[in-house]
Amino acid sequence: MRNFAVSMAYNGAAYHGFQRQDNGITIQQVVEETASRLLGEDVAIIGCSRTDAGVHARQFVFNFKTDSAIPCEGFIRAMNALLPEDIAILACEEAPLDFHARYCCEGKRYLYRIYTSEVRDVFYRDTALHYPYTLDIKSMREAAELLVGRHDFAAFCRAESLKLVKTTVRTVFDISVEQSDNITDIKISGDGFLHNMVRIIVGTLIYISEGKRTKEDIVCALDTGDREKAGKTLPACGLYLDEVYYRKREY
């Protein structure tokens, strides 16, 4: 028995998220079916995270147990030949048998990409939010600073998902806001994320830019958990799981 730790990227535009479900095709289903076909055995993968419908990944880690003797390099090559063009295997290593892509994950970084120009960019239609106004980057950076650290992010969680978690306290390691030409990239790293947390945080930063929320509202949102003090939930198209962190040499 071997335990494969695999890193992949996907364009989520055509998928109903990562996790298997009955009413739509998912990344998990496509990867499991492809790996099962390749290895001639039933493959069940464990993902580092869930991603919602339409969300992308520049790095997503999963693991699975296999009796196959296939070399890692051969697995990468064969999977990339068999998978659809919008999913790609980036790396594969043999990990200790107790490596678990979700439980061993120590943190993640997300990217939210915004295209700011009056007219939409036809090449970013599924991979960035089109925002037809100017962003106040300085104010957004100042507001973002307030969110860094260990806080109760209940106000930045999808209401229906609040009851599914034991705690809404999370640590945000860093938030960067970088603008280059018409692209604004907001990267948020942390030890864990609530449902829609990144999309609500970036929605709040846009409200800050628009003057619809103040820095005081953010402080209040963290203190009280009042969802109304935060901004709206942005669409999935701009969101990418960007990097997944594991302890060094863990696998």
Next chain:
Amino acid sequence: MRNFAVSMAYNGAAYHGFQRQDNGITIQQVVEETASRLLGEDVAIIGCSRTDAGVHARQFVFNFKTDSAIPCEGFIRAMNALLPEDIAILACEEAPLDFHARYCCEGKRYLYRIYTSEVRDVFYRDTALHYPYTLDIKSMREAAELLVGRHDFAAFCRAESLKLVKTTVRTVFDISVEQSDNITDIKISGDGFLHNMVRIIVGTLIYISEGKRTKEDIVCALDTGDREKAGKTLPACGLYLDEVYYRKREY
């Protein structure tokens, strides 16, 4: 009667090229139908060029005659609301009645985009050529220099299309080869282009990088028109009409 000169961008992945045809949906058909619906009259547009199936445009200019009183700004806004997400109107001006997007065009620049990495990029699947090896940029630039100027480009034309043109002599103004991270952008500007000319030129530069063609082959291709001395025709996905040139203040 007014003559509208319109600039647009499109992601060509889902279209059978610009020009109307019976066996597939085209950019021209979608734009004409949308404008006809908006203006309440039959609209027939004249494009600056044809583009093949799957080819993109960062700038494509067309003109059309209209009896409508719609302001140019209103036309841009309404068209962008009605058009599919992969076509966008960038600009619209009222031009002199004799402005003709094709006849008045004095030159064009094309971009060919190559993604060089062992594994494909899931975000460029329709908008760049995936080339899993390293490119020899220096050799490509040296070879490109040989193509700049007024030459007979018969060797760089789709064979079936040779009989459709009066002359195969064209002037290439400039060829640039720029690499940044995993993206190599090759831009070719000239007074006119033969069918597949850009895709064959870039295919030849890749053959130069691979050592499958020499600079002498390029000189020979220009001298003799021998298609075999040039490289292969690259796929449409990496090709963009990048900019269209008109005499200043013509419209």
